[in-house]
Amino acid sequence: MELPFAESWKIKMIEPIRKSTLAEREEWLKKAYYNVFQLKAEEVYIDLLTDSGTGSMSQGQWAALMLGDESYAGATSFYKFEAEVQKITGFKYVIPTHQGRAAENVLFSYLVKPGNVIPGNAHFDTTKGHIESRKAKAIDVTIDEAKDTQLEIPFKGNVSIEKLEKVLSENKGNVPFMVLTVTNNTVGGQPVSMQNIRETSAVCKMYGVPIVMDSARFAENAYFIKTREKGYENKTIKEIALEMFSYVDGMTMSAKKDAIVNMGGFIATNDKDWYEGAKMFCIPFEGYITYGGLNGRDLNALAVGLEENTEFDMLDTRIRQVKHLADKLDEYGIPYQRPAGGHAIFVDADKVLINVPKEEFPAQTLTCELYLEAGVRACEIGYILADRDPVTRQNRFGGLDLLRMAIPRRVYTDNHIDVIAAALKNVYDRRDSITRGVAIEWEAPIMRHFTVKLKRL
Numbered sequence: 001m002e003l004p005f006a007e008s009w010k011i012k013m014i015e016p017i018r019k020s021t022l023a024e025r026e027e028w029l030k031k032a033y034y035n036v037f038q039l040k041a042e043e044v045y046i047d048l049l050t051d052s053g054t055g056s057m058s059q060g061q062w063a064a065l066m067l068g069d070e071s072y073a074g075a076t077s078f079y080k081f082e083a084e085v086q087k088i089t090g091f092k093y094v095i096p097t098h099q100g101r102a103a104e105n106v107l108f109s110y111l112v113k114p115g116n117v118i119p120g121n122a123h124f125d126t127t128k129g130h131i132e133s134r135k136a137k138a139i140d141v142t143i144d145e146a147k148d149t150q151l152e153i154p155f156k157g158n159v160s161i162e163k164l165e166k167v168l169s170e171n172k173g174n175v176p177f178m179v180l181t182v183t184n185n186t187v188g189g190q191p192v193s194m195q196n197i198r199e200t201s202a203v204c205k206m207y208g209v210p211i212v213m214d215s216a217r218f219a220e221n222a223y224f225i226k227t228r229e230k231g232y233e234n235k236t237i238k239e240i241a242l243e244m245f246s247y248v249d250g251m252t253m254s255a256k257k258d259a260i261v262n263m264g265g266f267i268a269t270n271d272k273d274w275y276e277g278a279k280m281f282c283i284p285f286e287g288y289i290t291y292g293g294l295n296g297r298d299l300n301a302l303a304v305g306l307e308e309n310t311e312f313d314m315l316d317t318r319i320r321q322v323k324h325l326a327d328k329l330d331e332y333g334i335p336y337q338r339p340a341g342g343h344a345i346f347v348d349a350d351k352v353l354i355n356v357p358k359e360e361f362p363a364q365t366l367t368c369e370l371y372l373e374a375g376v377r378a379c380e381i382g383y384i385l386a387d388r389d390p391v392t393r394q395n396r397f398g399g400l401d402l403l404r405m406a407i408p409r410r411v412y413t414d415n416h417i418d419v420i421a422a423a424l425k426n427v428y429d430r431r432d433s434i435t436r437g438v439a440i441e442w443e444a445p446i447m448r449h450f451t452v453k454l455k456r457l
Ligand SMILES: *Cc1c(COP(=O)(O)O)cnc(C)c1O
Pocket: 052, 099, 100, 101, 102, 124, 126, 127, 181, 185, 214, 216, 253, 254, 255, 256, 257, 264, 265
């Protein structure tokens, strides 16, 4: 008999988690204003809020912490980190930052001017925030296919070359760079093909516009290229990643994703002007350029994480687990963004809570229901996260309204995944009786989803 698939690691340390009662969860959720970001972590049984900074570090990473050099300037930890980033990305200049958005803040402070236009295959919320707060415009040039959650194509995260060309030709001289996000988080952790990266790069070159790769999940993207794109079957993840980076001018990275650290990020580029420009902002915002808001030990763990998580077996274990959740949802007939993405499953809330009008935020309502059902904390990637249009101040209902279940790396077993799927099935089975959603009582002007206060209608 053929042996079944199993994880490429074993467990050395455990952390107890606790179930709760429905009555407890009702009280906690009300106190949190129906915003799961406001829950205490101990009020959660299985936490799928994010895969960011929530992974389990390896024994190699924990060992590296002990070797941290906490010198203010020129620590050995920095040089280990710098050499690893150079090896994985092929970029010469490296600036550490405390997380991904800090990398955006530092680099964009140099690159973005009021009135600029910045296209992207779908801007992540902090990326959009850092562009819009500088009075520039973030335009999504996502392929139309990405909006059809039921359509199954291998590279749903791709850039629409046609839409990109239109933005570039209509805004000549006003586009400081284009953002290429891998994998494309906003449309469901969907990968971008190497062919699309190559075409995007060619178009941008034609217009003299550089590319910043938002690389939070570049290793997962490389995994999908290896397993889905012709010609890459026999290449290693590291070879594929190097090729991906070779088509762009620089990168920002949230190391809390594919480098599997609890905190960390960086900027890397071959452009000396970008490096010098970003350095000026790193020092006041993040700290001196050889630590950028991180401890020496953090830089060590980051370097080891990058090295280990660009190996196929590690990624194979992870992405198969995400697929396992998708397979369960298929069994129960629950619609999600197909095919399964790299880090999360995005349930199409509009198709589940068909009786809840969009003005009452179906995905946020589904997030509340899933928590009440079993203490599973997912999050809304939908109309609340989309924020208001900066000019008209109207809610943006044009995109998808999704419930995201992000799977932390190396944290939960497939038994936990089965509990999550069963809880969602129970909500799904009573979907017809859910007719009202939530209303906003208070919101911040940007990135409102973290702190929004809601009431149940
Ligand atoms: C997480 C993320 C960021 C921001 O990184 P943080 O470390 O959370 O600040 C930027 N872009 C993408 C695609 C991300 O997933």
